Amino acid sequence: MTTVFDFSATTLAGQDKPLSDFRGQALLIVNVASRCGFTPQYEGLEELQEAYEQRGFAVLGFPCNQFGHQEPGDEAEIERFCTLNYDVTYPLFAKIEVNGAGTHPLYAFLKTARRGLFGTVSIKWNFTKFLVGRDGAPIVRYAPSVEPEALAPAIEKALG
Numbered sequence: 001m002t003t004v005f006d007f008s009a010t011t012l013a014g015q016d017k018p019l020s021d022f023r024g025q026a027l028l029i030v031n032v033a034s035r036c037g038f039t040p041q042y043e044g045l046e047e048l049q050e051a052y053e054q055r056g057f058a059v060l061g062f063p064c065n066q067f068g069h070q071e072p073g074d075e076a077e078i079e080r081f082c083t084l085n086y087d088v089t090y091p092l093f094a095k096i097e098v099n100g101a102g103t104h105p106l107y108a109f110l111k112t113a114r115r116g117l118f119g120t121v122s123i124k125w126n127f128t129k130f131l132v133g134r135d136g137a138p139i140v141r142y143a144p145s146v147e148p149e150a151l152a153p154a155i156e157k158a159l160g
Contacts, residue, residue, distance in 0.1 A: 003136025
């Protein structure tokens with residue numbers, strides 16, 4: 001069975017990071033952007049990270065520029081923005097594509113495992129969220145409009 005731990009991604013610093021490094025943790029995987037109406041969710045995502053990281057939880061942020069070109073910066077600009085404006089401490093990765101021919105393999109897996117509203121596969125906008133269990137299996141997909149704070153009960157359940 002394929003799990004998120006079978007994939008790797010490039011960090012903002014340009015290093016390949018196997019997601020197996022997060023084995024045993026519950027994860028919230030989010031495609032993020034710095035110039036989006038949902039950008040203030042960075043704050044709520046950081047609050048989730050701080051609240052649950054000691055219990056084996058991590059937020060993983062994947063910048064994406066496919067929706068309204070709302071993530072135009074390079075990796076250094078993304079890191080600076082997230083650190084200065086939201087004190088982000090969770091892992092951020094290099095920009096990826098979540099739809100189309102260049103879809104990152106992790107997102108191809110997530111989108112198929114947990115479809116959106118009415119069974120759609122494609123990501124509709126920035127800040128789509130996937131909650132993943134400690135076993136690496138995607139549990140649920142959340143629309144961008146779902147605020148991070150609303151995920152606390154599901155995270156608690158995923159953490160056991």
